[in-house]
Amino acid sequence: MERALIKIHGIVQGVGFRPYIHRLVREYGLNGNIKNTSSGVELELDGEKSDLERLVAEIPRRAPGLSVIESIEPQYGLPCAGFESFEIIKSKKEAFRNTLISPDICICDDCLRELMTPGDRRYHYPFINCTNCGPRFTIIKDVPYDRVKTSMCSFPMCPECDAEYHDIENRRYHAQPNACPACGPAAFFLDADGTRQAEGDEAVSLAKGLLKAGKILAVKGLGGIHLACRVDDSAIAEQLRRRKERDEKPFAVMCRDVTCAGKYCEITPEEEAVLTGSRRPIVLLRKKHGMEAKLLHLSENRYLGVMLPYTPLHYLLFGETFDALVMTSANLSDTPILHRNSEAVEKLRGIADGFLLHDREIQTRCDDSLCMVLDGGEYFFRRSRGYVPYPIRFSDREQFPPVLACGAEQKASFCLTKGTNAFLCQHIGDLKNFETYEHYREQIRHFQRLFDIEPHAVARDLHPDYLSSEYAREISEQAQIPLFLVQHHHAHLASCMADNRLDGDVIGLIWDGTGLGTDGTIWGGECLTGGYEGFLRFGSIKPVRLIGGDRAAEELDRVAFALLRETGADVSTWENAGLYEGMITSGLNCPLSSGMGRLFDGAAAILDIKHIASYEGQGAVLLEAAADEMETGLLPFELVSEKNILLFDWRKTVAALAEYKGHGIPTGQLAARFINTLIRMAVMQCEAAREATGLSRVVLSGGCFQNRYLLQRLPEQLRKCGFTVYHHKRVSCNDEGLSLGQAVIALHQLGKGKNVFGSST
Ligand SMILES: [Zn+2]
Ligand SMILES: [Zn+2]
Structure with missing residues (x-):
């Protein structure tokens, strides 16, 4: 007998990883413990070396769907600890944080079934979730990922939820956002003046009634608030356009399911896979022949941006009532998407005729992602919810210093690197708008805190007047770190190279x-x-x-x-x-x-x-x-x-x-x-x-x-x-993807990254 210490890095928190390990360990009849650390999870086990090795080899094979294992580092031959059981122990904060955070994931099939089953204690409960689904990035305030570090901290679990949370057999074992109608957040409906009218099912049916009557509804999602209305009446869509000052930009549409989407658009099997996957981006689909004119009020080109519902509240709102609804970000000309209730009620006065909101706070704004499907995968116009903050990986053969790349201006973005990871931000918008610039600065600080990054260098666009350039100068002066100027199109070139893991010329x-x-x-x-x-x-x-x-x-x-x-x-x-x-x-x-x-x-x-x-x-x-x-x-x-x-x-x-x-x-x-x-x-x-x-x-x-x-x-x-x-393939071709290129060029300037992806040229 000996003890093994096994460190596992990657997206292994908040995705049901520890319960999975628990079940696996029990199959092997071993004892020990597992804990979340700031760099992943750490597993300690007593056992025969051959058993321990077999178990380590088994870990990646059956890992939960949402987990991403970057590395497993086992250390064998340690003295036996004499564990008498297997236990999951409380998070410990490490000095060096390196945890990857999961993006937000749409409701899973199991939760969806419970949501629609009368008699289930979460029947019609809009915040149902489990370790396989639900909000992550948008509710996390800090790491390690534990309930107290999320916007669920104000909802202590009731005894029943708490029992599920501690039951290893349960799908909600250690699901941080776990909640039920007795203890969790609640949805409510406000009229146009912001007066509370109803809660729960009644709130949802008031919202439905509003939509049916051809009115405009504000509805709170995962990363922000949407404005919704019927798709079948161009006058209503025109009214929404006028109120939102959105002129001619196409609207995205949320369809109840793929069958409904198929009534409006052509859908290839590859497109269906992206549409129905757990990330739920808006996918640009070709309008069906004969539908072009009928959809002209939604999009003036050949394509329509379509997404499927992704929160339980979306599913309740659709029910059997609607095939499709316009679902557009609630913001006014270039300001960031609204995400707080009070702000929504105030700023959407005269725009929304009613509000379907809830009291789970959105900690971090995150707009819907927008892509088309190219060569079987996503081709991003906007890489945001469902994908951020999953990193782009460099080669692990070199040590890379952390850098901050500040992007451009109109389609702003930033990229922070740490070790072998490059973290790109969610959709930000145009920095020339003051609130957007504030949001940009705030998100850089948030990412630095989440991933514990102190950059050793800053990269900016060659353009001296971009606000991102000003910010980069500020940071470089404050922190006394080198500032690299990167020509705009050179950054694009490097971004596409990095996206494809290319080195060389x-x-x-x-x-x-x-x-x-x-x-x-x-x-x-x-x-x-x-x-x-x-x-x-x-x-x-x-x-x-x-x-x-x-x-x-x-x-x-x-x-x-x-x-x-x-x-x-x-x-x-x-x-x-x-x-x-x-x-x-x-x-x-x-x-x-x-x-x-x-x-x-x-x-x-x-x-x-x-x-x-x-x-x-x-x-x-x-x-x-x-x-x-x-x-x-x-x-x-x-x-x-x-x-x-x-x-x-x-x-x-x-x-x-x-x-x-x-x-x-x-x-x-x-x-x-x-x-x-x-x-x-x-x-x-x-x-x-x-x-x-x-x-x-x-x-x-x-x-x-x-x-x-x-x-x-x-x-x-x-x-x-x-x-x-x-x-x-993984970042936008437009300026939102450009900061990745700036970051890799900066790494090169620092004397690192001759071979960033370890690929021969
Ligand atoms: Zn679930
Ligand atoms: Zn509960």
Whole structure:
């Protein structure tokens, strides 16, 4: 007999891991104990070495579904402790915290069955959960993960719940948020003035009645509050848009189940798997043929964002009553999602006609994740609830110092690294909004506390005026740590490399709207070569004058004017032509930009698809929506070498677009030809880059790669020409994923991370 000390790291807390070990140990007839530590769990057992070894080998094989084991470190041959039973002992706080925290997980099938079973003591109880499901990240205030460190701390368990909590045979054994109607949180309904009307089932039926009557309901979810209304009446959706000041941005829809979702959208088996999985993101699904017009008031493009219910309260609200409901974040133009009851009642006055709320506090805001399904997996537009704070892992062959990367600005994000983990934040929003900036700063502090991270270096975007850059400077000065400046598109390239666990050098097609280049101009249609250590600007696009700077991103005719003017077309009869001409010739507030996003905007305006954008990237979204998927034709273009950069000269392309439009060629065909032309151009740039460097791996990053038409055709064309193509898999292709790239580049600057992923090149 001997004793073994077994340390297990990963997501092993709050996921039923200790009860699982308990059952396993009992099968082996061994004695000892297990405890949560700040770095995972620690198991001590007396036994014969062969038994102990067999048990250790068995641990990963049958581990609970939500657990993720990163490493198991057994230490054998210790003196026997003489344990007489197996016991789960109280958490101990270690100096070095390294616990991974589980994201929030949707209600499991067992809990759902109990929720709907009359006579069950949790029948219709909206806060039913167990070790396999329920809130995690959004209720945790601190680690180790114990009830007192969550927003459940104000709900002491009743004797019955307490008995379940201590019963190893029970599914709720050590389920920290365990609760029942006798002891746990309660749901309640408030009228438009915030006056409490009812609790429990009655609250839910009042909420249903409100929705049925065509009113707008505020309903509290896991990471924030939603506004809900019926989907089948465009007047109601329009009213919600007006009240929310949401103009034309698509609404997400929550469907009762996959069958209901199938009434509106095409669903592939891969999409169904993501839709029904335990993370419950909003999945962009193709509208069903014949449904396009009926769903136009929800989404103006070919796709509809659909999610399934994920909390017990959602299930109760749907019941058999609704097939689908609009479910949009409750916030006002770019402020963070509302998450506190009092704040909701105050700020949604005049917007919500009633409130279905509850008294379990949301500790941490977390918006719904948004993705499409690509190559069988999630392709994120927004990686948030259900995924955060699960880390991206580096190689464990090197020791990495902790760093903080501060992201960009409009789609803000941060990334904190520690050891072999990179933690990316949830969706934050646009920092130019004051409350969002506050939220950003607060979340950086929260993540630092949760994961016990004191950064040794800070990385920021090259752009000096981003608020994230200001924050990075502040932190670097306060903590007296080095500050690294990372060029925007280099960070994108590194982010997509890190996302795919690549080391070495690659070709990067980095297409987005805006990012400051090393030459002081705005970049964004880049073909870069390089890796974490640095990059070369191999190719780009001929810059465009942005008349009025940022205003050109909203008034797309300004871009169209500047593009057509360069082709020699007569634009003197345009509205504001004199003003634009004067601005361009004087150079006043007309920065040069090689942003690909603006080229899409300009094309959308020339084709009369969109003239005024009500949200970022709308021109590109609608151009994609218009593109005829059968069209394979191209438009003329040139690639020219200027100062050793291979530039896409779009003048002939733009001239042809306008000319063909004049000839009455359908818009859909021209939109497709325009994107096909960009694809052809990109392949030629990559071929030239391969010729010059020998590189044949291509990474795709930047917000333009949210365009499905582009994303489905460009990799195919590149592969035909012998390239290996990588797109994002675990982080967003837009600026929300960029902080990961900044972090890896900073690690490299610190002299670490030559081989961040331990992959040979
Ligand atoms: Zn459950
Ligand atoms: Zn109870």
